[in-house]
Amino acid sequence: MRRLAGIATLALLTLTAACGGGGGAQEPAEGPVTITMWTRAATQAQSERLVEAYNKSHKNQVKLTVIPTDNYQPRIAAAAGAKQLPDLFAADVIFVPNYTSQGLYLDVTDRIATLPYKDSLAPSHMRLGTLDGRQYTLPHTLDLSVWFWNKDLYEKAGLDPEQGPKTLKELAEHATAIDEKLGKDGKVHGTFFGGNCGGCYVFTFWPSVWAAGGQVMDEQGTTSLNDQKAMTDVFAIWRGLYDKGVTGPTAKEEQGPTWTGFFPKGEIGVMPMPSTTLGLMPADMKIGVAPIAGPDGGESTFVGGDSVGVSATTKNADAAWEFLSWTVSDEAQVEVMAKNKDVLARTDLAENKYSAEDPRVVLINSLVAKGQTPYALRFGQTYNDPQGPWLRLAREAVFGDAAKVGELNAQITKSLQQ
Amino acid sequence: MTLTITKSGRQAARGAPPARWRGRKAQGWLYAAPTAVIVGVLFLAPLVLVGWMSLNRWPLLGPAAFNAPDNYTKIASNPLFVDAVLFTLKYTAITTVLLSAVALGLALLVQERRPGVGFFRTAFFLPGAVGFAAAALLFYGMLNPDFGPVDPMLQALGITSEPVKWIGTPNMALFSTIMLVLWRFAGFNMLILLTGLQAIPVEVYEAARSDGANRWQIFTRITLPLLRPTLALMLILSVTGSLLAFDQFFIFTNGGPDNSTVSMVMVVYRDAFFRFDLGGAAALSVVLLVGLVGLNTLMMRRLR
Numbered sequence: 001m002r003r004l005a006g007i008a009t010l011a012l013l014t015l016t017a018a019c020g021g022g023g024g025a026q027e028p029a030e031g032p033v034t035i036t037m038w039t040r041a042a043t044q045a046q047s048e049r050l051v052e053a054y055n056k057s058h059k060n061q062v063k064l065t066v067i068p069t070d071n072y073q074p075r076i077a078a079a080a081g082a083k084q085l086p087d088l089f090a091a092d093v094i095f096v097p098n099y100t101s102q103g104l105y106l107d108v109t110d111r112i113a114t115l116p117y118k119d120s121l122a123p124s125h126m127r128l129g130t131l132d133g134r135q136y137t138l139p140h141t142l143d144l145s146v147w148f149w150n151k152d153l154y155e156k157a158g159l160d161p162e163q164g165p166k167t168l169k170e171l172a173e174h175a176t177a178i179d180e181k182l183g184k185d186g187k188v189h190g191t192f193f194g195g196n197c198g199g200c201y202v203f204t205f206w207p208s209v210w211a212a213g214g215q216v217m218d219e220q221g222t223t224s225l226n227d228q229k230a231m232t233d234v235f236a237i238w239r240g241l242y243d244k245g246v247t248g249p250t251a252k253e254e255q256g257p258t259w260t261g262f263f264p265k266g267e268i269g270v271m272p273m274p275s276t277t278l279g280l281m282p283a284d285m286k287i288g289v290a291p292i293a294g295p296d297g298g299e300s301t302f303v304g305g306d307s308v309g310v311s312a313t314t315k316n317a318d319a320a321w322e323f324l325s326w327t328v329s330d331e332a333q334v335e336v337m338a339k340n341k342d343v344l345a346r347t348d349l350a351e352n353k354y355s356a357e358d359p360r361v362v363l364i365n366s367l368v369a370k371g372q373t374p375y376a377l378r379f380g381q382t383y384n385d386p387q388g389p390w391l392r393l394a395r396e397a398v399f400g401d402a403a404k405v406g407e408l409n410a411q412i413t414k415s416l417q418q
Numbered sequence: 419m420t421l422t423i424t425k426s427g428r429q430a431a432r433g434a435p436p437a438r439w440r441g442r443k444a445q446g447w448l449y450a451a452p453t454a455v456i457v458g459v460l461f462l463a464p465l466v467l468v469g470w471m472s473l474n475r476w477p478l479l480g481p482a483a484f485n486a487p488d489n490y491t492k493i494a495s496n497p498l499f500v501d502a503v504l505f506t507l508k509y510t511a512i513t514t515v516l517l518s519a520v521a522l523g524l525a526l527l528v529q530e531r532r533p534g535v536g537f538f539r540t541a542f543f544l545p546g547a548v549g550f551a552a553a554a555l556l557f558y559g560m561l562n563p564d565f566g567p568v569d570p571m572l573q574a575l576g577i578t579s580e581p582v583k584w585i586g587t588p589n590m591a592l593f594s595t596i597m598l599v600l601w602r603f604a605g606f607n608m609l610i611l612l613t614g615l616q617a618i619p620v621e622v623y624e625a626a627r628s629d630g631a632n633r634w635q636i637f638t639r640i641t642l643p644l645l646r647p648t649l650a651l652m653l654i655l656s657v658t659g660s661l662l663a664f665d666q667f668f669i670f671t672n673g674g675p676d677n678s679t680v681s682m683v684m685v686v687y688r689d690a691f692f693r694f695d696l697g698g699a700a701a702l703s704v705v706l707l708v709g710l711v712g713l714n715t716l717m718m719r720r721l722r
Contacts, residue, residue: 073692074690074691077690077691081696083479098694102477102478102479103477103478103479103480104478196672249563250563250564250581252586253563253583253586253675255674258564262564313479380692381692381693385692385693386672387498387673387677387680387684387685387688395675395676
């Protein structure tokens, strides 16, 4: 019996030693505090700029960890399960409702109420960060889907380089013209899209539905409307482009990591792109930016990007909030975000000393009010997950048997209601 | 180590004084303790936890709620898992057969000491030194239709006229993955078989030859029967590894196209980390574990 007790003590000691290592560091300390923050690679540039500017001007320091976008959700889940979340973490805004419902974020309603500009914070991000009237997140970065067109290729193909497409049908005409005139060598293609990537489809196709006055889900995000005409019309146009070979042969296999990589190489005439990539384009490339339109007109965009909140398990809530509130201050928004052509998290600062320099930035900023961010508690597992039902529907509609859309739409609804 | 201690314990029980007996036994426990702690903390405790999780609704944060047997009953109505079981079994069967054949072929090729054989042994084994995730990423890059070097090479040689859809169709995705697995594991399995081949006494071959046996007879009547224990080990490793396949499908094919290459572990991963259904994922893990233990017991009995 004593032997057993000995072994048990030994085991306990080992466990205590193993667990004790990190425990002491978590205590709130006097003086400057170092807080930890996680973000995903997709919006790394913006997060790094904000953290760098903050660390230069403040005693408290932020230590930023960037995690590959595809692994971000699993990493958050694993960290939450082990109660090892960082003090702050950003998240793709469409995942925020799920995270708040899982209790991962700290309620900051009362803290937000003290901000003088609380009513000017990006409305779609704020809506998705609110659960049962309580607020949990602030907008971190805004990433809007827009159409980029390559002015040089337009000119070579005999199109007006200053006139981008105003309807989805026009985009199809432009893309086809470029492909026919310049695509013979197999390098240049009319257009491109991520054909095996659920997130790419929602980001780039849904704005055409909204622009045409349609909807993709009901208000509660529990019923899918992706089998309705507004959506199937959009699918049909892209299907036509793929069938004619205008999109380039690899669109069907594109899983997401490289879908934005072809436009900067000058190989694509016109395609949907994330607005955050505008600042990353080659300096000598002449690029036009147009709002995403429906088949016959209208304007809309998917207001994506990240929200950021204080994690529910933090021991440094005050220091974390100090950084968080600073990121949406005039100083950070204008001198860090606007200076780098990023979309602002506050609508009252849309007109600032930097925005007038580039009319494309003004256009993107103006789209924030016209765009949408769809709300659904089960968004990720339904639309982003490669094994989720949305990707199957989109692929059948664009490459396969379009007659299956109705049946697959029912599966989306089922997934949304789980 | 445990064996030695038990033996000396028995010897002590026969005649040595009780005090010394007790001391030695305590010493034995002490020797075994570090391993026992590691097994307990890293294997038994997680196993018990997974079992308990599978009986609960287990949120990311906050208290769990007992809901047995819901996590188990809903498995049958999870079409993705049912498809994944069938796919994983198919993948396991194909991989195991091909891997055994290729590994045995390679082992027979480099079995005898001849000039230059060391080079080939190293060359065949070398892919095994690449991390599996890295190997999957390597294949993803090599076979990528946009920037991979394989397609341009095949086209330059006149073998194909346009880019091959390596992971574009369900069959091609499975084929490409099996190529990856063969490249990565054939050398390692060759090494296992090689140790078995070299353990067969030369005298047996000589005796067979002097009895007039031809090469085929020697292979089927001598080599294969004597290689049986080694083959059994390789089969068990290959079957277990294939049933737990994850990296190659997660990184290389991402389960696609159209969910045609989703393995069982991928479903567990998806339930845990995309759907945050930790209880459900734990139940799937338990089912998988029971299946694996059952299958391995069966194989051990048949192959012994």
